[in-house]
Amino acid sequence: MHTMLQPAPLHALKTFHELVKLLPPAEQAKPQILILAGGIVTYRDDTDREIVFRQESNFYYLSGCQVPGSYLVVVYQAGTSLAETPSVHLFIPKAELADMMWSVPPPSVEDASKTHDVTKVDHTAVLPDALETLAKAYPDALCHTLPRVSPLFSNLPGKYTDILLSSGEQTLAVTDAFLLPALQRARLTKTEAEIAAIRQANQISSRAHEVVMRVLGAAVRGAITKGEGAGRRAEGRGRCTKPTCPSLRRQLARRHSITAATIVLLIDAGCEWNCYASDITRTMPVGNGGKFTPEARAIYELVLEMQKESMKLLKPGLHWDDIQLLCHRVLIKGFQALGIFKSPSSPGSGSWNSAEAILASGISSAFFPHGVGHSLGMDVHDVPEASKPTNNPTIQIGETKGHESFYSFLRLRLPLEKNMVVTVEPGCYFSPHLIAPVRDSKYINLDVLKRYEGVGGVRIEDVVLITEDGYENLTTVLSDVAWIEGVCSGEL
Numbered sequence: 001m002h003t004m005l006q007p008a009p010l011h012a013l014k015t016f017h018e019l020v021k022l023l024p025p026a027e028q029a030k031p032q033i034l035i036l037a038g039g040i041v042t043y044r045d046d047t048d049r050e051i052v053f054r055q056e057s058n059f060y061y062l063s064g065c066q067v068p069g070s071y072l073v074v075v076y077q078a079g080t081s082l083a084e085t086p087s088v089h090l091f092i093p094k095a096e097l098a099d100m101m102w103s104v105p106p107p108s109v110e111d112a113s114k115t116h117d118v119t120k121v122d123h124t125a126v127l128p129d130a131l132e133t134l135a136k137a138y139p140d141a142l143c144h145t146l147p148r149v150s151p152l153f154s155n156l157p158g159k160y161t162d163i164l165l166s167s168g169e170q171t172l173a174v175t176d177a178f179l180l181p182a183l184q185r186a187r188l189t190k191t192e193a194e195i196a197a198i199r200q201a202n203q204i205s206s207r208a209h210e211v212v213m214r215v216l217g218a219a220v221r222g223a224i225t226k227g228e229g230a231g232r233r234a235e236g237r238g239r240c241t242k243p244t245c246p247s248l249r250r251q252l253a254r255r256h257s258i259t260a261a262t263i264v265l266l267i268d269a270g271c272e273w274n275c276y277a278s279d280i281t282r283t284m285p286v287g288n289g290g291k292f293t294p295e296a297r298a299i300y301e302l303v304l305e306m307q308k309e310s311m312k313l314l315k316p317g318l319h320w321d322d323i324q325l326l327c328h329r330v331l332i333k334g335f336q337a338l339g340i341f342k343s344p345s346s347p348g349s350g351s352w353n354s355a356e357a358i359l360a361s362g363i364s365s366a367f368f369p370h371g372v373g374h375s376l377g378m379d380v381h382d383v384p385e386a387s388k389p390t391n392n393p394t395i396q397i398g399e400t401k402g403h404e405s406f407y408s409f410l411r412l413r414l415p416l417e418k419n420m421v422v423t424v425e426p427g428c429y430f431s432p433h434l435i436a437p438v439r440d441s442k443y444i445n446l447d448v449l450k451r452y453e454g455v456g457g458v459r460i461e462d463v464v465l466i467t468e469d470g471y472e473n474l475t476t477v478l479s480d481v482a483w484i485e486g487v488c489s490g491e492l
Contacts, residue, residue: 006064
């Protein structure tokens, strides 16, 4: 299968542009050198059983390399050709006999040169000499590493930074203060290759969600083949990972269980493709012939309205806080229409139980406690320090922004930009723990609330790409009620 190469020089250039902005003016014209260590193979407890390897995201972003034990050196200098195309030098381990006997060995230098969009590939044994050469060639360079005392990042052995600090007549400055924020800011918007990988991950995950629904529909029709539940094929349709919950497996395997009980099943799941994530949530009926109950359908349609109204506004420049606030407004008005929240006896905003009064009270946070979405990329909750910066002058505070609890768990708090990839995932939940503090609120009609508490919760989540003037939904599995019920009942 053909896959697009990770454009390491382009990603390096984006990173350097962000890095230079963070530097003091006197440091900006200096040569800039990045040194990163890739991840290593780890083992389960004190055994020799390998844990599945996944490359550290920042290293992969700048190298496209998934070989454990690799290193990367990237050089940039304003006013030279390196300002247009930074030098990206990848160092990979040499294959040893033990690698060939027991596991997949690293590629040869020649093979790695063909499969990685980098300037040069060498074995790690060459790294000390390469660093000494750099130190002599760029004696005034500023060298950048990821935080060296943090367990969150791959360890960069001191023997390598010591070379930079002791080579030549002038020691180089080594700092870990700027690279991580520069990388996170660069990763906040995606390149063409990244978007292609995220698109593929979402197509695969969309098909997986649909397979689960079709297995449910096959169970309703009594068409599940004999075997271990949903992990088996249903009338020739594709495979999907079988549920790990024994009770769900039993329900999927036995038609009478499907029709005897009514469950709202929420699945939040996605795969990775070439280290890029997807994140999709679908809520579906289990039981009741594959149909929602009236109460569950009403809540599902309300959450779908929250998402659709959010999508209408998506474009560069829109602050994500505004989407969060919009979802609370839609939920409140929906609850008033259903009777869960009390409505004014006459139109107008001056009543004690007007939509604005309920919004200001913050009570809707008990039913929609989380953020409406987050940045997505190589990590599901991508670049958190960039998407929700500590120092954030973009945030507006005031009565027009509703209650402060709306934003407590929001993972993205910035204006949208072209080529950001974000999730849009409103929800509505009837958690007894969250409802308990507000159950006696003057805004709630307890008799009506009790009718809906059995729904449990609904969330609908899609991954979207912010385009020049709007958005593109990268999630391909549908979410409208007619389709969901049609598939889960086996009618479609």
